[in-house]
């Protein structure tokens with residue numbers, strides 16, 4: 001039996017060695033990682049992980065969504081599984097820490113818990129396509145039953161190529177749709193990830209304990225004026241959609257910084273029609289999204305931005321169409337897991353703060369299936385999805401130790 005007295009600590013040199021091994025496939029000369037989901041480099045990384053699983057005497061399991069896991073299922077043990085994990089895929093020309101650090105840390109935790117005689121089922125998961133090279137959070141949405149055939153037949157990139165890479169990996173769309181796990185088989189899901197922002201670094205905090213993932217709300221805002229000759233139309237006679245759109249873009253920034261401090265909003269694209277040098281823009285469509293953890297605030301911000309769009313249109317005598325395109329709802333992390341992380345932080349003498357995650361993670365899909373929690377370790381300079389992504393080793397070790405002690409506490413309490 002495992003002893004519950006005192007803190008456990010990870011084996012730092014083994015953790016470092018495993019992390020280095022897991023970041024070799026797809027490594028780029030500038031210190032980054034290039035292994036989009038289901039690419040040759042990604043499949044090679046999975047093979048590496050599978051070898052590590054076998055070498056350390058665990059059972060490797062691949063499910064129908066391609067998720068690869070290291071399993072420790074003691075015989076005669078029917079209690080629900082504690083799952084830990086993250087992802088080995090990267091964005092194109094991404095960094096070494098995003099995802100892979102979480103898999104390496106979870107694998108280290110698994111080994112330490114087994115060494116301490118843990119007799120509870122444990123599983124360390126490498127989820128398929130977290131980054132959405134094809135379908136965002138594909139593996140974790142598959143096992144939590146949140147994928148539809150439509151999601152899978154409308155991948156990023158074209159369907160034919162997607163089907164070809166699936167086939168190469170031994171997967172299929174119908175297989176992915178039947179990869180769902182049962183909620184009652186899982187006790188909780190824990191993940192460690194880099195912050196990918198500067199909140200921890202700036203506040204000199206060791207660990208970020210994620211309270212939830214922000215909701216993401218997407219809009220198309222179209223300003224309609226009149227296309228006209230760029231030479232002969234007097235400035236005073238124009239109905240220039242470009243001006244309304246530009247004014248709106250600035251108002252988005254003002255509105256959020258002045259009145260909605262915990263939200264972010266972004267104009268990521270503007271489409272001009274007809275879209276050329278010598279014609280006053282007749283129509284401009286603005287692609288805008290906003291993110292916040294608070295559904296009520298999202299509604300208030302949406303209303304404020306709608307008013308900003310109307311104001312901008314009126315200023316330049318334009319028509320306006322404000323269309324809500326799509327929302328990804330916010331997701332709360334489970335209080336029991338948050339508390340287990342906080343207990344780990346204080347037992348180890350670290351500092352922590354609660355914060356929302358501004359990016360999507362596998363833990364948000366898993367929250368639909370079981371009690372889920374996520375911790376962040378600091379990202380130097382906030383760089384991510386780039387070869388400049390970096391977390392100092394001490395922070396990686398601290399995070400893994402918090403993950404370990406929270407996992408131990410949770411298995412003891414369920």
Ligand SMILES: [Zn+2]
Pocket residue numbers: 087098099130193
């Ligand atoms: Zn990630």
